[in-house]
Structures are given as C-alpha cells and as structure tokens.
Amino acid sequence: xxxxxxxxxxxKEARPSELTAxxxxxxxxxxxxxxxxxxxxxxxxxxxxxxxxxxxSKEALFKAVIQEGVVPVIAENEAIAARHSGSSFDLxxxxxxxxxxxxxxxxxxxxxxxxxxxxxxxxxxxQFYYENVIRRAHALIGSALERGMASGEFRxxxxxxxxxxxxxxxxxxxxxxxxxxxxxxxxxxxxxYLQIHMDLLRQGLRxxxx
Amino acid sequence: xxxxxxxxxxxKEARPSELTAxxxxxxxxxxxxxxxxxxxxxxxxxxxxxxxxxxxSKEALFKAVIQEGVVPVIAENEAIAARHSGSSFDLxxxxxxxxxxxxxxxxxxxxxxxxxxxxxxxxxxxQFYYENVIRRAHALIGSALERGMASGEFRxxxxxxxxxxxxxxxxxxxxxxxxxxxxxxxxxxxxxYLQIHMDLLRQGLRxxxx
DNA sequence: TAACTTAATGACTGGTTGGTCATTAAGTTA
DNA sequence: TAACTTAATGACCAACCAGTCATTAAGTTA
Numbered sequence: 001x002x003x004x005x006x007x008x009x010x011x012k013e014a015r016p017s018e019l020t021a022x023x024x025x026x027x028x029x030x031x032x033x034x035x036x037x038x039x040x041x042x043x044x045x046x047x048x049x050x051x052x053x054x055x056x057s058k059e060a061l062f063k064a065v066i067q068e069g070v071v072p073v074i075a076e077n078e079a080i081a082a083r084h085s086g087s088s089f090d091l092x093x094x095x096x097x098x099x100x101x102x103x104x105x106x107x108x109x110x111x112x113x114x115x116x117x118x119x120x121x122x123x124x125x126x127q128f129y130y131e132n133v134i135r136r137a138h139a140l141i142g143s144a145l146e147r148g149m150a151s152g153e154f155r156x157x158x159x160x161x162x163x164x165x166x167x168x169x170x171x172x173x174x175x176x177x178x179x180x181x182x183x184x185x186x187x188x189x190x191x192x193y194l195q196i197h198m199d200l201l202r203q204g205l206r207x208x209x210x
Numbered sequence: 211x212x213x214x215x216x217x218x219x220x221x222k223e224a225r226p227s228e229l230t231a232x233x234x235x236x237x238x239x240x241x242x243x244x245x246x247x248x249x250x251x252x253x254x255x256x257x258x259x260x261x262x263x264x265x266x267s268k269e270a271l272f273k274a275v276i277q278e279g280v281v282p283v284i285a286e287n288e289a290i291a292a293r294h295s296g297s298s299f300d301l302x303x304x305x306x307x308x309x310x311x312x313x314x315x316x317x318x319x320x321x322x323x324x325x326x327x328x329x330x331x332x333x334x335x336x337q338f339y340y341e342n343v344i345r346r347a348h349a350l351i352g353s354a355l356e357r358g359m360a361s362g363e364f365r366x367x368x369x370x371x372x373x374x375x376x377x378x379x380x381x382x383x384x385x386x387x388x389x390x391x392x393x394x395x396x397x398x399x400x401x402x403y404l405q406i407h408m409d410l411l412r413q414g415l416r417x418x419x420x
Numbered sequence: 421t422a423a424c425t426t427a428a429t430g431a432c433t434g435g436t437t438g439g440t441c442a443t444t445a446a447g448t449t450a
Numbered sequence: 451t452a453a454c455t456t457a458a459t460g461a462c463c464a465a466c467c468a469g470t471c472a473t474t475a476a477g478t479t480a
Contacts, residue, residue, distance in 0.1 A: 048438090058439090
C-alpha cells in the first residue's frame, strides 16, 4: 500500500463549482445546519481551509449553491415560449419537457427541497430565489394559460391560483425524491407521473364541450 | 418592576403536549438541527432540565411530535369512506374537507414540511410516518378512485400514480405556507386554491363524454 | 407544621464545528 | 536551480449546545 495522501494539485478554476456541487448534495441530504463544512470539503477533494479561499462563510456557500444553476433554465424557457406557435397546451408540454431535461434529471433537482427546508432561515436567499425563479416561472405558465383562454382552448379560470395548482405536482415530484422516497420499496415512475399530470390537465383545463 | 421569575408550578399532565407543540413550531420554523432545546423549553414555559424529565433526547422529542397528531385524522377519514354513499367525487371532497379542518387549519399543518426536511436524517421516524400516514392516505384515495372507475364515473387510469398527482397540490399548499410564503407580499387564498384543484380534478378524472 | 415526595431548575461539562492562520509545497519566472 | 508567488493544508481556538445532576421548592400527608 502506498501512502494515502495525494500530491496536492492547484486548480483554481475548477474549485468553486466542485465545492458548490458537493455542498448541494450534502445540504439536500442532511439540511444546512446538520452539514459540516469538513464533509463538503472532503467530498470536493480538498481541505476545509481551501473552502475558505473561495467562500467567505457557510452561508455564502449556500447562496452560491442556489444562484449557480437555476436561472439559465428559466431564460431558456422564456425563449421557448416567445417563439412558440401551436396550441397552448403544447406549449405547456414543451416547457415541462425542457425543465425536466435541465433540472429534473440533473443534480439541480435537489434545489426545491433545499430551498423549502431553509427558506425561513435565509430570507435573503429565499427572496432572490423567489424573484429570479419562482416569479418568472409563474409568469411563464400564466401567459400560456391566458393565451389558451383567449383562443377559447382553455376554460375561464383564476389564473394566479391555477398556476400554483399546475406547478405543485411537478415540484412535489422532486421534493419527494429527496425526502420520503427512501421509504418506498417500489420506485416511482417519473415519466408516468408527469404524463398523468398532463393528462389530467389536458382534460381539466379545456373549455367544456357541450 | 417586580422580579421576572414566576413561581414554578407543577403540572405533570400538561407538560408533554405543551413541549411537543413548542417543538413542532420551532422545528418547522428552523429545522431540527438548528433548533435549540433551550428555546423549545422556553417557548413551553419551562427550563431545559424539565424537558428531559419527559423526553429522553432531542430525537425522542422529534418522534413524539410526529406521532402525536396525524394518525387519528387518518382513522377518521377511513370511517368517513366506509359509511359513504353517493358519487365517488363527493367522497374525495368529503375527505379533503375533513383533512383541511383537522390538519390544514391547525398547528399540525407544519408536519409535512418538517417530515420532508428531516426524513433522510431520521429514517426510522420517516418509516413510521410512511406506514401510518402516507400509505393509509394513499389507500383511501385509491379506493375512492377504483370505486369511481368501477361505476363508470371516472375514466380508466393508473391508480397508484394518479393518487400521487392528486395529493401533491394538497401537500404543497401546506409546505408552501411554511417555507416560501414569506416572500410573497400577497397572501394566497387556500380555499380558492383547493377549490380550483378540485375543479380541475372533477373535469380531469371523469370518463370522457362523447 | 413538620416530614416527605417529586416536579422543576440551571450551572456545568464534554464533544462538536465554524472559522483562522502559520506553514508547506506546487508551479512559475529569471 | 534559485528566488518567488500563491494554492492548499490542518492544527488550533472560541462559541455553541445536547445532555447531566446536585439543589430547590411546590404540593401532599400525617
């Protein structure tokens, strides 16, 4: 057996994203308060001291985790909505598909659970997340709904609240995966879940035929 | 000004539930790890030492919080389902109504967020919650769905997954209230939210008319 | 009211961890 | 290869907190 300690490499560029990735994983798993900085550093393959070269404090690291990877996907979806032509329900499906690819199937999928668990302890970060992610996602779904109502494709409804009801099952899918999912022996089928949600909406949103 | 310290009263009976109530509030607000036992004791109007007369450890207190107030409501709803006659959608509405009265509008409303945030750190408690709350709630909704499918009221669908999609917005309502809700200036209307969810379901679940 | 039982207290301790900094060594320049 | 810059380290410290226990006093019994 050779000595365990690796020669220490100097890789200034790669460190921050490696550290936020490690932090995301542990924060989601254990919660902010219960996660030790030493464990984050170890998962990223550095020492605790190195972590402080790149982040001022544990809270600063938390902020960086949140701000890193969610906003770009919102911007993408805004672009998708802008150039869409076709039924409004198709637009909803396109937005969901892109979100699923960029968030739902990546490590960022853990962020909703993390944000929900820690929002009250970090109001400033929660505010940032609300303004830059939640509000914009709402606006996106809202405009699709209004488009569909204007064309007669969807029935009339309270838009603001309907948005919440549409988004809720999508968020719960991720939240569940990072919390209670460990108790189920059978694994849930995410694709089927999303498909059934959209099936219910397809029929639930459309203007009644009579 | 008179001295601050109250004469200490002896109230062995009332202590446990006062302590679990205080703990629920603080755990929901700050998370398990970030909550200090001294703060829980203070909120319950006793000293930290007193807390240890009634609970062996911080984790034991957490278990007690969870086990205290959710199971009875499930049992009630099982009774409601057993004696129900009428449409299957009416049954779903009745179950939701009772749940809203007994959980949604009480301090127990914070439990879903707490369970989700801490499930991974307390697999034993999570397992208990899964078996005694989640599984039974699922079975309840599931039997209502199958009843409706058998009578031709609902269309055919994958029951297990549809249950999840139905429950998700209801849980998110509470989770939201105890996390990101602080960021919104306008307060959401829970009644309207639940009504729209049920409206979407009423039309989304029913067998297509053609 | 004296003796007794036990609910309640809060000072204390041992372990933990966020954050610091003097030291080490990787990589670069001359 | 010698001198230099700075990324990386890990021992260390101070604050914090779960859990303990000797002491206090509320309420009860005789």
